Amino acid sequence: GNSVTQMEGPVTLSEEAFLTINCTYTATGYPSLFWYVQYPGEGLQLLLKATKADDKGSNKGFEATYRKETTSFHLEKGSVQVSDSAVYFCASRGETSGSRLTFGEGTQLTVNP
Amino acid sequence: NAGVTQTPKFQVLKTGQSMTLQCAQDMNHEYMSWYRQDPGMGLRLIHYSVGAGITDQGEVPNGYNVSRSTTEDFPLRLLSAAPSQTSVYFCASSKTLARNYGYTFGSGTRLTVV
Numbered sequence: 001g002n003s004v005t006q007m008e009g010p011v012t013l014s015e016e017a018f019l020t021i022n023c024t025y026t027a028t029g030y031p032s033l034f035w036y037v038q039y040p041g042e043g044l045q046l047l048l049k050a051t052k053a054d055d056k057g058s059n060k061g062f063e064a065t066y067r068k069e070t071t072s073f074h075l076e077k078g079s080v081q082v083s084d085s086a087v088y089f090c091a092s093r094g095e096t097s098g099s100r101l102t103f104g105e106g107t108q109l110t111v112n113p
Numbered sequence: 114n115a116g117v118t119q120t121p122k123f124q125v126l127k128t129g130q131s132m133t134l135q136c137a138q139d140m141n142h143e144y145m146s147w148y149r150q151d152p153g154m155g156l157r158l159i160h161y162s163v164g165a166g167i168t169d170q171g172e173v174p175n176g177y178n179v180s181r182s183t184t185e186d187f188p189l190r191l192l193s194a195a196p197s198q199t200s201v202y203f204c205a206s207s208k209t210l211a212r213n214y215g216y217t218f219g220s221g222t223r224l225t226v227v
Contacts, residue, residue: 032212043117043203043218044156051213089155093212100146100171101205101216105155 002027006104021075021107029095033073036089080111119219126194126226134189136204144207145187149200194226
């Protein structure tokens with residue numbers, strides 16, 4: 001089956017620092033990949049996605065590139081803000097029709113002023 | 114557009130009580146699912162539905178029932194609440210079964226079983 005592994009957290013950064021959250025996946029076939037963000041007390045929101053190799057998803061200054069050769073989808077942001085403090089989830093959705101979304105365990109990001 | 118609406122937002126139950134968590138979406142989404150979120154364990158799939166009248170089990174279905182009589186609604190029933198069911202529950206929907214669609218999540222129900 002499919003699985004997603006995220007770097008262990010929590011991650012604490014100062015404002016304007018560079019962010020990387022690692023994500024690797026295992027899957028049969030060719031999944032779509034997603035990053036979700038969860039702010040305190042809220043549900044998950046789709047942050048960005050990529051559906052094929054070398055695709056780059058981007059939104060709100062965040063980027064992630066689908067790397068088939070390394071089975072990775074690392075999340076990056078050049079300059080984080082306090083408002084980026086949240087939990088970030090990497091997820092994959094498999095190639096077969098009707099496939100489920102499989103989540104990593106989540107990474108807590110705290111950005112200090 | 115309301116998106117995915119979950120009620121209630123908070124609930125406290127006594128062990129052995131039953132209750133239904135409500136989920137409704139107004140986007141005509143085909144696929145709906147229930148997840149539970151526990152510290153250090155990410156999100157785990159409880160049940161899902163690929164259309165009205167069709168449901169199936171996820172990773173952790175024991176103690177929960179679902180039904181899907183309409184496209185819009187997908188309630189989750191706790192048959193006899195146990196402290197192990199203390200969790201945050203999320204309902205999520207997807208437009209189609211195609212892999213390139215992500216999910217839209219509700220804001221969650223925080224359940225405590227005492």
